[in-house]
Every structure is written in structure tokens, then in C-alpha cells.
Amino acid sequence: MDEKKQKIITVTLCALAAVLIVWRMWPSGAGYSLDSEDPVQRMQALEDLRGQNTQRARSLLRSMTVDPDPRVAVMAIQSMAGNRDRENMSSLVNLSTAAQSPLVRREALAALGEYPEFDAARLVAVVTSERDPDVRAGAAQGLARRADRSTVPTMFRALSDEDAFVRGWAITGIKNVTKVGFMYDSGRPPQEQREVIEEIRKYLQRNRFM
Numbered sequence: 483m484d485e486k487k488q489k490i491i492t493v494t495l496c497a498l499a500a501v502l503i504v505w506r507m508w509p510s511g512a513g514y515s516l517d518s519e520d521p522v523q524r525m526q527a528l529e530d531l532r533g534q535n536t537q538r539a540r541s542l543l544r545s546m547t548v549d550p551d552p553r554v555a556v557m558a559i560q561s562m563a564g565n566r567d568r569e570n571m572s573s574l575v576n577l578s579t580a581a582q583s584p585l586v587r588r589e590a591l592a593a594l595g596e597y598p599e600f601d602a603a604r605l606v607a608v609v610t611s612e613r614d615p616d617v618r619a620g621a622a623q624g625l626a627r628r629a630d631r632s633t634v635p636t637m638f639r640a641l642s643d644e645d646a647f648v649r650g651w652a653i654t655g656i657k658n659v660t661k662v663g664f665m666y667d668s669g670r671p672p673q674e675q676r677e678v679i680e681e682i683r684k685y686l687q688r689n690r691f692m
Contacts, residue, residue: 486548491603498622501679514526514527514530515527515629516528516542516545516546521549521551521553521554521685524546524549524551524554525553525554525557526556528543528546528557528558528561529557531543531561531565532561532564532565533564533565534565535565538566538603539565540562540565540566540567540569540570541559541569543558543560543562543565544569544570544573546558547559547562547573547577547586547679552583552585552586555583555586556585556586556589556669557587557593558587559574559577559589559590559593560592560593562593562595563592563595563596566596566597571594571599571600572644572651574590574593574594574597574631575590575594575600577590578590578594578608578620584614584617585616587614587616587617588617588619588620588623589620590615590620590626591605591608591617591620591621591623591624592620592621592623592624594624595623595624595625595626595627595628596624596627602624602625602628602630602633603651604634605621605624605625605628605633606621606625606633606636608620608621608634609621609622609625609636609637609640609648609652610639615643615644615645615647615648616647618640618643618645618648618653619645619647619648621651622637622640622643622647622648622651622655625637625651625652625655626651626652626654626655628655629655629658629659630659631691632658633655633659634655634656634659634660634686634691634692635691635692637652637653637655637656637659638652638656638682638683638686638692640651640652640654641656641666641672641679641682642679643672646668646669647668649667649668649672650669652668653666656682656686659691660686660689660691662685664678664681664682664685665678665681666678666679666682
């Protein structure tokens, strides 16, 4: 074997060895644990559970909604929006009303928008009466996800909400129902967009959305 070929083989073997070392050191999904002391590891374990359509996965997601790290708890709740069953819905309902953290309540309400059997009127009630803007925003996000024609009047009124996130989800919900884009900027105060809001009102009434 000439020297040139020997060098090529040596370089190739070294590269393969390096790849093997990296592969063995790289943490696989199966290596992440919900019991890890590292919240990032717990979040990765939740990511592995997100797409598992099993009772065990859903049960584990529910158990992580009370994680001491809010990032982990929120990720578990968000995962429950797609990995659904009656137990998960019941857990989200409880979190949406009883949780101490407005952030947790917000995410629970947003996730409930993905549950067709959950009464949209309960989201409407939160948008119209809740004092905490984060919680209102979660309910508005739930309505936007639901895209229920009957909730358009509530979303229209929310265009004048004092919170920009509530307004943003309200206009998103209206667009999801009507399939129409409106020249409305949720980042601007409602008093600066009265003419735009009035045009939206006319359109919704003319087309019997309200």
C-alpha cells in the first residue's frame, strides 16, 4: 500500500472515531429524565413526551404542571394542548381557575382553546371580566385557536382592551373566523384606531358575524 492511500485510510478512520466519540457523548432523548435536577433536562424530557399519544405520556405531562420551574410547568401545559384527553382537560380547567400564577392560568386557558368539548363561553367570560391582563390574554388566545363564529362579538370588543396581547389575540381570532385581513395594529392604543375599529365593526355586522 503506497503512502498516499495509507494517509487517506488513516484520516478516514480518525474521522470515524471522532464521530463515534461525539455520538456516544451526545445525550439521546431516552437519556433525559423528568426527575433531573436540571430544568433544561426536564424540558427536553417533556419534548420527548409531546408527541407520544399514550396514557402514560399524558399522565406524566399532568404531573409536570406543578414543576417548581415555571418554564417546565408552562411547557407541560403547552404540550397538553396537542396531547389531549378528558383527564388533561380537567387538569387544565383546574389550573385555569385555581393556579396562583397568572402565567400558568394564561397558558391553561390558551391550551383549552384546542379542546372542542370545552365550552367557549367560559373563555368569553374570562376575556370580558378578568382583571389580570395575562389571564385575559390566555383566554383570548384560546378563542383565537377555537375560531368560533359565535365568539366574534367578544373578540371585537377586545380590540379595545387596554392590553396589547389581548388585542393581538382578538384580531387574530377575528381573522381566523372571517379569513379577512384588517388594517389594525394591536401594538397601537385603541383610541388611535377608532376609525379602523369602526370599519371592522361595520364589516362584521354587514356579514352577520355580529
